[in-house]
Amino acid sequence: MSDANQLDLWASADVVQPEVDWYPHWLESAAAATSLARLIDEVGWKQDTIGTPGGPKPLPRLTAWQGDAGAIYVYSGILNVPSEWTPTVLELKTAVEATTGARFNSVLLNRYRSGDDSMGWHADRERELGPEPIIASVSLGATRRFDLRHNESGVMRRFELTSGSLLVMRGRTQALWRHRVPKAVGLVGERINLTFRFVTPR
Numbered sequence: 001m002s003d004a005n006q007l008d009l010w011a012s013a014d015v016v017q018p019e020v021d022w023y024p025h026w027l028e029s030a031a032a033a034t035s036l037a038r039l040i041d042e043v044g045w046k047q048d049t050i051g052t053p054g055g056p057k058p059l060p061r062l063t064a065w066q067g068d069a070g071a072i073y074v075y076s077g078i079l080n081v082p083s084e085w086t087p088t089v090l091e092l093k094t095a096v097e098a099t100t101g102a103r104f105n106s107v108l109l110n111r112y113r114s115g116d117d118s119m120g121w122h123a124d125r126e127r128e129l130g131p132e133p134i135i136a137s138v139s140l141g142a143t144r145r146f147d148l149r150h151n152e153s154g155v156m157r158r159f160e161l162t163s164g165s166l167l168v169m170r171g172r173t174q175a176l177w178r179h180r181v182p183k184a185v186g187l188v189g190e191r192i193n194l195t196f197r198f199v200t201p202r
């Protein structure tokens with residue numbers, strides 16, 4: 001790499017930032033633990049598969065979709081009709097809307113059973129989310145690392161998603177960055193994540 005490019009990378013490392021709002025202590029830890037226990041019971045968790053060249057493979061996590069009836073989402077070519085809101089999810093949605101001032105009509109729930117469960121690099125940029133989606137991500141249970149990588153420069157931003165935290169991604173974050181939850185080594189307990197979204201209703 002030339003010196004000029006090296007300098008560019010250092011310069012962008014300071015300047016390039018995703019558009020995120022970060023609330024590390026959004027919920028008190030007791031409230032977060034209560035919500036975690038309730039969600040394990042009340043949500044209809046599914047083991048989804050992803051199509052690969054070698055055939056369908058189980059996702060390394062359990063998932064569920066909830067939302068308003070019209071909030072249909074096309075995901076890996078499949079029409080996803082959401083389940084009805086359950087009480088704890090609805091409570092969290094109301095609280096997230098109060099904090100962000102945004103409205104949400106759907107949520108993807110991810111359940112990471114241990115450090116072996118993970119989510120690979122991706123951006124949430126399906127057409128029905130619009131060009132600058134607001135995605136509000138609530139974390140409950142075990143702390144997991146969340147990486148954001150700027151597509152053009154490769155600059156990385158790292159968050160430790162602690163129990164009761166809220167991370168809001170907005171603006172051009174999905175267009176310009178990817179994110180992931182990597183596997184974690186050692187004894188890592190269960191974690192549930194809720195990503196609230198607004199899907200253009202059909």
Ligand SMILES: O=C(O)CCC(=O)C(=O)O
Pocket residue numbers: 108110119124137146161179180181193195
């Ligand atoms: O588990 C997380 O914190 C990330 C979830 C996520 O990126 C998604 O649901 O699209």
Ligand SMILES: [Fe+2]
Pocket residue numbers: 122123124179
């Ligand atoms: Fe995501």
